[in-house]
Amino acid sequence: MSPNAPPARPRLAEHVLARRHLIGEEEIIVLHDLRTGQLLQLGGREWGLLAVADGTRDVEGIVLAAAREGAHARVRAVEDFFAELHTAGLLAAEDAVEAAAPPGAVEAAAPPGAVEAAAPPGAVEAAAPPGAVEAAAPPGAVEAAMDERARRDRPIEVLPDFSLHCDGRGSCCRLYASVIFDPEEAARARALRPDVLGGGARHERAFTPERGAWPCAASAVALRDGRCAYLEGGGRCSLHAIGGPEAKPLGCRIFPVSYLDDGESVRVSVAVECACVLASVGRPAGAPLLDPRLRVLGDLDERVHVAELPERVEVAPGVTAARAELVAWSRRLAAAAPPSDLAAGLFSLAAAVEARGLAADTLARYERPGPLDPAALAPWLAALHARAARREREDAAWRSERDLARMAARWIAAAAAALGDPELLAALLSTPAERPERERFYLRAALHGHRLLGALPLSLALRDRAVRLVVSRALPAIFAAVGASDPACAEPLALVEAMLRAHGLDAYAVEVADAR
Known part of the structure; x- marks a missing residue:
């Protein structure tokens, strides 16, 4: 295969974020290239092709799979489409491990405190059978385990003299290019509001994968005129209104709180990215940034992303x-x-x-x-x-x-x-x-x-x-x-x-x- 030819079994690169937008009644998919900041707009038929291009199908297989989903196209047209994506650097190289996006890359960002998707059940450990002889720990493993235990005992230090008063107008739900749901959160949202974009019947109508085009551990909700699809006209979260605060994704529940381990403590602060934060300054009796019963890092929900300050x-x-x-x-x-x-x-x-x-x-x-x-x-x-x-x-x-x-x-x-x-x-x-x-x-x-x-x-x-x-x-x-x-x-x-x-x-x- 020519080095300039697209992969025989193409798939969207993981440094590309696909986001569904509804502008009035028109539906489009926007691809965000994290490495270059490039934006590419697709229609529903093109997205139908990408959505079945999972890296296991050649072009003919993609055409057949897309046709079953109602996205019909000719083989030659599909070859040209993937050649254009390859030229733009939007396809994953075969068997390649992608590097992270560089600092300053344009991100379709999630709110601060973004939640890392948990591994599926059973994926964490491939356990040895009972009675199996365990291999000796590699050099440094004991020290690393001790360091991790010490880190889990790191005390939490919450920003003092501040509590949050949310105005319920949903400004934060109208500004971010990605609102991330894990699989359980997405299923709950679709059950509570099956009418939203017909997502009750089909997950892919209300969500796109967090990265790439093939289903992964987390999904980004579709946006209507830049607003989360589950946001009501008055700015209220419909998931919150029906199911209470626990019905929202964890990232939304903890927004605008941020967590950072600086080697001495876990600093719990607030991102000044919402009008409510500054409007809360000097106002007592608001909601605490963190449940006061959570005192050390190990007390936090494992899905909460805690950044680390470098040495x-x-x-x-x-x-x-x-x-x-x-x-x-x-x-x-x-x-x-x-x-x-x-x-x-x-x-x-x-x-x-x-x-x-x-x-x-x-x-x-x-x-x-x-x-x-x-x-x-x-x-x-x-x-x-x-x-x-x-x-x-x-x-x-x-x-x-x-x-x-x-x-x-x-x-x-x-x-x-x-x-x-x-x-x-x-x-x-x-x-x-x-x-x-x-x-x-x-x-x-x-x-x-x-x-x-x-x-x-x-x-x-x-x-x-x-x-x-x-x-x-x-x-x-x-x-x-x-x-x-x-x-x-x-x-x-x-x-x-x-x-x-x-x-x-x-x-x-x-x-x-x-x-x-």
């Missing part, structure tokens, strides 16, 4: 520090006196970290920063505008005008473009933040959950967060200009945070870093 972290380009140093520094920063302008404080702190690492005296630059320089912000704002404008153009080709993600990309692009005017930017920077207490909470939650660490070194992540604050301050003027009244507009910072993570806009900062 060493990049604090500036090419400079790393030990995890324990970062944890101590993070605690000192959380306890430091907040500056009068948080965005200026973060930008100034970034320069100090690049000059001095995690030395204690770097915090003085944070507490007493100079004014933000519009020229220093300009390349960051230009890159964010380019990324958001690109997303807006791509979304306009297939997303509904009622889709919150499409509107939000447009608003962010407009705000970043407006701030390209040096005079307007200077005027914004000279105006005090309207809600400084919510900006301070934003940083406190990020520090507690170590959410500043990811694709970027810490110093660049600090600048990125300053840019997000500045753009969120500009958004109310954009909302007023276009007459936006969506509930998600009540907290612009939360909208910026959700869009940057969930729709790949955060890759703008990687582009700025690469250009430095």
